[in-house]
Amino acid sequence: MRFILIFLLVVCVSNYALAKITDKQLQFKADPVLTVSAKEIVKTKKVEKAKKVEKVKKVEKVLPSYEVTLLFAGDAMQHAAQFKSAYNPVSKLYEYNNNFTYFEPIIKQADIAVVNLETTLGGAPYKAFPQFSSPDSFAKQLQSSGFDVLMLANNHSNDSWQRGVNKTINTLDKMGIKHSGTYKSKIQHDKNTPLMIQKNGLNLAFLNYTFATNGIKSVFKEQTKLISFKQMRKDIQKAKSNKADSIIVYIHWGEEYKTQPSQYQKDVTAFLIKSKVDLIIGSHPHVIQPMIWQKSTDKTDEYLVAYSLGNFISNQRNLQQAGGALLQVTLKKEGSKTSIQSAGYYLSFVDRPKSDSGAKHQVLPVRLFERQVHGLKWDQYGMLLKYAVWASDFLKANNQNVYEYKLQNEKWSLTETPAVTVASTTLPTTVPKTTAPKTTVSKEIAATQKSVEANSK
Ligand SMILES: [Zn+2]
Numbered sequence: 001m002r003f004i005l006i007f008l009l010v011v012c013v014s015n016y017a018l019a020k021i022t023d024k025q026l027q028f029k030a031d032p033v034l035t036v037s038a039k040e041i042v043k044t045k046k047v048e049k050a051k052k053v054e055k056v057k058k059v060e061k062v063l064p065s066y067e068v069t070l071l072f073a074g075d076a077m078q079h080a081a082q083f084k085s086a087y088n089p090v091s092k093l094y095e096y097n098n099n100f101t102y103f104e105p106i107i108k109q110a111d112i113a114v115v116n117l118e119t120t121l122g123g124a125p126y127k128a129f130p131q132f133s134s135p136d137s138f139a140k141q142l143q144s145s146g147f148d149v150l151m152l153a154n155n156h157s158n159d160s161w162q163r164g165v166n167k168t169i170n171t172l173d174k175m176g177i178k179h180s181g182t183y184k185s186k187i188q189h190d191k192n193t194p195l196m197i198q199k200n201g202l203n204l205a206f207l208n209y210t211f212a213t214n215g216i217k218s219v220f221k222e223q224t225k226l227i228s229f230k231q232m233r234k235d236i237q238k239a240k241s242n243k244a245d246s247i248i249v250y251i252h253w254g255e256e257y258k259t260q261p262s263q264y265q266k267d268v269t270a271f272l273i274k275s276k277v278d279l280i281i282g283s284h285p286h287v288i289q290p291m292i293w294q295k296s297t298d299k300t301d302e303y304l305v306a307y308s309l310g311n312f313i314s315n316q317r318n319l320q321q322a323g324g325a326l327l328q329v330t331l332k333k334e335g336s337k338t339s340i341q342s343a344g345y346y347l348s349f350v351d352r353p354k355s356d357s358g359a360k361h362q363v364l365p366v367r368l369f370e371r372q373v374h375g376l377k378w379d380q381y382g383m384l385l386k387y388a389v390w391a392s393d394f395l396k397a398n399n400q401n402v403y404e405y406k407l408q409n410e411k412w413s414l415t416e417t418p419a420v421t422v423a424s425t426t427l428p429t430t431v432p433k434t435t436a437p438k439t440t441v442s443k444e445i446a447a448t449q450k451s452v453e454a455n456s457k
Pocket residue numbers: 118154155156252283284285
C-alpha cells in the first residue's frame with residue numbers, strides 16, 4: 001500500500017513538472033508569435049492613429065459657426081419740443097425714461113444696436129435747429145434702452161463747434177458707450193478707426209461718414225469724417241488688415257424728404273460695394289428709402305444697402321417723417337467666410353404729445369400698436385395706422401429681399417423668406433466718379449465761423 005502511494009506521488013510530481021515544462025515551452029514557442037503580435041499591434045496602433053487624425057480632420061471640416069445679430073436705427077433727433085417735453089420742473093432734470101420703452105425688447109435682444117445721434121452734447125443752453133445742442137441724458141437714455149454704438153458723423157456734428165465735438169466724445173466715453181465718426185485729434189482718429197467690435201466670435205469693423213457738416217468746418221480733416229473715396233479706401237483697407245469678418249459703413253447722405261436714393265447715394269454705394277463693404281446703412285433724408293440685399297449667383301459676393309432708415313425719434317410731423325424703420329441683420333461666420341443669414345425691418349412711429357400736455361415723445365413698434373390704442377390719443381393712433389399702410393406698401397414695392405418683422409403669436413418673425421441671388425453682372429463693376437452735393441451755408445453760420453476762426457488765430 002505504501003509503495004502504491006509513493007508511486008502515485010512520483011507520477012503526480014513528474015506530471016506537474018512535465019506540465020510546467022510544456023507551459024514554459026509553449027510560452028517560449030509563443031514568443032515569436034508574440035513578437036509578430038507586437039508588430040501587428042504597432043501596425044494597428046498606427047492605423048488607429050491615422051483613423052484618429054482622419055477623424056480630427058473630419059471634425060475640422062465641420063467648421064464652427066458663429067452668429068451675431070445687429071440692429072440699426074435711423075436718426076435720433078432732438079428738436080426743441082422734445083427737450084421741452086423731457087424737462088421735469090420738479091426734479092429740474094431732462095428725463096427721457098419713457099422714450100423707447102416699447103422698443104426696448106427689440107433693441108436689447110440684438111447683440112449690437114446702432115443709432116445715429118443727430119445732435120451734439122454741447123451743454124446748456126439747449127438748442128435745436130439750426131445748431132443742435134442737447135442734454136446728456138438723451139444719450140444716456142439711448143444707452144439704457146439698449147443701444148451699444150452711437151454714430152456721430154452727420155451734418156449736425158459740428159453744431160457746437162470743435163468744443164461740442166470734444167464734449168460729446170468725453171461725455172460718451174464717461175458713459176462707456178462706443179461711438180464712431182467724430183474725433184478729438186488726428187491721433188485719436190488713427191487709433192480708433194475703424195471702430196472694431198468683437199462679438200460672438202465675429203470681428204466687426206464699423207465706419208461712419210457724412211456728406212457735409214452744414215458749412216461748419218472741422219478744425220482738422222478727421223474731426224468729422226466726410227465722405228471721400230480716398231479716405232474710405234484707406235479706412236476699408238485698414239479694416240481688412242484688422243481681419244474684419246464684416247465691414248459695416250453707417251453713412252449720412254441723400255436728399256431730405258426724398259423717398260428714393262439720389263444718384264450721389266447710388267454712386268457712393270457702387271464704390272462701397274466694389275470695395276467689399278458688406279453692410280451700408282444710410283440716414284439723413286428723415287424718410288425711409290429702399291433696402292436692397294443681393295448676392296452674386298456664385299455666392300462669393302454679397303451686400304446689403306438700406307439707403308435711409310428715416311427718423312428714429314424726432315418732432316417732425318408730416319406722415320412720412322413721423323416714423324422710420326429699424327433694420328435687423330444676422331451675420332453668420334463659418335470658417336473664414338461670413339455671410340448675411342437674415343435681414344428684416346421693424347416699422348416704428350413717434351407718438352408726439354401736444355406741447356402743453358406734459359407727456360413725452362415715445363417711439364412705438366407699429367405692429368404692436370396697430371392692434372389696439374394702448375392709451376394713445378386718437379389722432380396719434382389714426383396717424384400710426386396711416387403710417388403703417390404707407391410705409392409697408394412703400395417698402396414692399398421698393399425693397400429687394402428685405403421683408404418686415406411682424407408679430408405672429410406674440411413673437412416677432414419675418415413675414416417672408418428671401419431667395420437672395422442675382423446674376424453677378426448686376427453687382428457694380430465700375431465706380432463712377434462723384435462729388436458731394438453742395439450745401440448752402442446760412443449767413444449766420446458763415447459769420448460765426450469767421451469770428452471763431454478769427455478768435456482762434
Ligand atoms: Zn442729417
